[in-house]
Amino acid sequence: MKSKVKIATTSLAGCFGCHMSLLDIDLRLLDLVQLVDFDRSPINDIKRVGACDVGLIEGGVCNAENIEILRDYRKHCKILVAVGACAVNGGLPAQRNHLDLRDILEEVYQTSPGLAPGSAIPNDPELPLPLNKVHPIHEIVRVDYFVPGCPPPADALWKFLTDLIAGRTPVLGHGLLHYD
Amino acid sequence: MSFLLDGEEVPFIPGQTIMEAARAAGKYIPHLCWDHEFAPHGSCKLCTVKVDGRFGAACTVAAHEGMNVDNRSAELDDKRRTLLQMLFVEGNHFCPSCEKSGDCKLQATAYELKMMSPHFDHFFPDRPVDASHPELLLDFNRCILCELCVRASRDTDGKNVFALSGRGIKTHLIVNSPSGRLADTDMAATDRAASVCPVGVILRKRRGFKVAIGNRTYDKAPISEQPQ
Structure with a gap:
């Protein structure tokens, strides 16, 4: 029997909407698990990514932890895919990019009305440091394929994955390629 | 009078641009700053075609008898895609x-x-x-x-x-x-x-x-x- 394709997925600065869209292939999930094994993914809660054929990255890069995870996926995945608007161009989180990070943190945690007295910007050493700007993943690592959409439709993800697994260059036609 | 657009014959009236003749014939040349209601502006360069081997903006170059125009070639579409990518990163285009x-x-x-x-x-x-x-x-x-x-x-x-x-x-x-x-x-x-x-x-x-x-x-x- 042909060995299965190994896929890892993760969500960086994303909303898990792209993962929901993947689940949205519905009954075709049963066909997909005949073709692939899942490595690290929110679907199975494996904590460290191992050697994989394909890495699907949802979300842009907004903090130091995102960079570490993204580089780890790049190292372990033969093919790395930017899935969804945030991974492709920063998406909604990147709409903070024209604002100063300190101004945002101060407004959210210190000066906006209704906060408890003594509220401060969180500073726990376990919290990853936010970056000044949110970046699409291709600004950090080399990316092999892009699947735009917010989220990409389930049919687009299905078409992309089945093309890739079959060894074809993935092509998204009218209706499957969209940025919204 | 006519010219060839991607190998297909396109008729034109003297004075028409390549873009105007293509539009009249129902052919699509990618463009952004051109609209048939207004004088051409020639700035976005999306409509760049190859006229007898030389680059020109289809919205400003006049059609001539017998000219050979490349439009949707891989070479031109690659350049157009690059122009689009530059437009996207210069502004804030968050489609969703x-x-x-x-x-x-x-x-x-x-x-x-x-x-x-x-x-x-x-x-x-x-x-x-x-x-x-x-x-x-x-x-x-x-x-x-x-x-x-x-x-x-x-x-x-x-x-x-x-x-x-x-x-x-x-x-x-x-x-x-x-x-x-x-x-x-x-x-x-x-x-x-x-x-x-x-x-x-x-x-x-x-x-x-x-x-x-x-x-x-x-x-x-x-x-x-x-x-x-």
């Missing part, structure tokens, strides 16, 4: 939160040319919006400097509400009023300039997202299959 999504020429042209990523690093510029007008909103984040609003306001509406200011990478759209605000001009929602924007800069207020996804202009068919 844009009211124009689905009706946007920049977006539809990017689909047509299979633009899968922005490729370049984003500028993420800081461009404030102008919500001063009671019926219209200006979101400069999406401006591609096509000057269609400038031409429509000046040549059709006779008002001269818009202009481009600055040079090179600092070029930007401005409103011609002492305050710089749209509310302080005589712009009306019925002006041609109010509906000419190919992207999501000039928007009617209280209209956003009224048309369901699936029924918008470019949901139904790609831009190349629609009337130009």
Whole structure:
């Protein structure tokens, strides 16, 4: 029997909407698990990514932890895919990019009305440091394929994955390629 | 009289540009700053074709008998895709939160040319919006400097509400009023300039997202299959 394709997925600065869209292939999930094994993914809660054929990255890069995870996926995945608007161009989180990070943190945690007295910007050493700007993943690592959409439709993800697994260059036609 | 466009014969009337003749024949040449209602501007360069081996903007080059024009070749579409990628990273084009999504020429042209990523690093510029007008909103984040609003306001509406200011990478759209605000001009929602924007800069207020996804202009068919 042909060995299965190994896929890892993760969500960086994303909303898990792209993962929901993947689940949205519905009954075709049963066909997909005949073709692939899942490595690290929110679907199975494996904590460290191992050697994989394909890495699907949802979300842009907004903090130091995102960079570490993204580089780890790049190292372990033969093919790395930017899935969804945030991974492709920063998406909604990147709409903070024209604002100063300190101004945002101060407004959210210190000066906006209704906060408890003594509220401060969180500073726990376990919290990853936010970056000044949110970046699409291709600004950090080399990316092999892009699947735009917010989220990409389930049919687009299905078409992309089945093309890739079959060894074809993935092509998204009218209706499957969209940025919204 | 006729010329060859991607090997197919296209008739023309002397004085017509390649773009005008192609439009009359129902052929699509990708473009953003051109609109048949207005004088050509020749700035976006999306309509660049190869005329007998030399590059030229289809919206400004006159058609000639027997000329051989390449349009949708891989070479030209590759260059067009690069132009689009530069337009996308220069502004803030977040399609999921844009009211124009689905009706946007920049977006539809990017689909047509299979633009899968922005490729370049984003500028993420800081461009404030102008919500001063009671019926219209200006979101400069999406401006591609096509000057269609400038031409429509000046040549059709006779008002001269818009202009481009600055040079090179600092070029930007401005409103011609002492305050710089749209509310302080005589712009009306019925002006041609109010509906000419190919992207999501000039928007009617209280209209956003009224048309369901699936029924918008470019949901139904790609831009190349629609009337130009």
